[in-house]
């Protein structure tokens with residue numbers, strides 16, 4: 001068997017379910033209500049942080065019943081590994097950001113460097129306001145460089161996968177939040 005698929009199978013099998021899909025969906029409902037209250041009259045541009053933010057964004061958008069635009073940004077710090085390094089900008093939004101109210105949506109705020117860099121970029125481009133939404137906020141017990149305006153669930157300090165979060169590029173599609181028993 002392909003050794004990577006074998007590793008993925010073991011990680012999946014040994015993982016611990018921390019938050020069920022039902023719990024995450026309920027958190028998405030609450031987040032969407034809070035976002036709606038704040039941004040419904042502001043014609044926002046939603047920026048999906050690819051890849052991890054695809055599921056969070058895709059699940060939030062149909063819950064937001066007001067006019068908005070969608071674009072994406074791909075800034076990656078982990079690049080299919082399990083520890084962060086420098087941010088690599090793989091692509092930037094093509095929609096002009098100047099004068100817009102932006103909502104950046106990502107799966108997880110871990111150390112916070114990725115979201116902070118994206119917010120800075122949006123400000124440099126002349127956005128009139130930048131809001132951030134993280135479906136998960138990892139409880140690191142330290143002060144982070146950025147605090148999201150909208151958070152779904154606070155999650156324990158483990159390496160996680162599911163709902164967009166990957167283990168070595170796999171398992172983003174897992175229907176819940178799972179903690180890896182150990183990083184192989």
Ligand SMILES: O=P(O)(O)OC[C@H]1O[C@H](OP(=O)(O)OP(=O)(O)O)[C@H](O)[C@@H]1O
Pocket residue numbers: 049050051052053075076077078079080084106107108109110111112113114115166
């Ligand atoms: O708060 P931080 O410590 O900066 O980590 C959070 C970022 O890490 C993950 O992205 P990753 O770099 O793995 O790229 P991906 O979205 O393609 O998985 C995740 O989707 C966030 O964007």
Ligand code: HPA
Pocket residue numbers: 078108110158159160161165166167
């Ligand atoms: O715990 C994590 N899992 C997957 N991707 C991540 N990116 C930052 N932290 C994590």
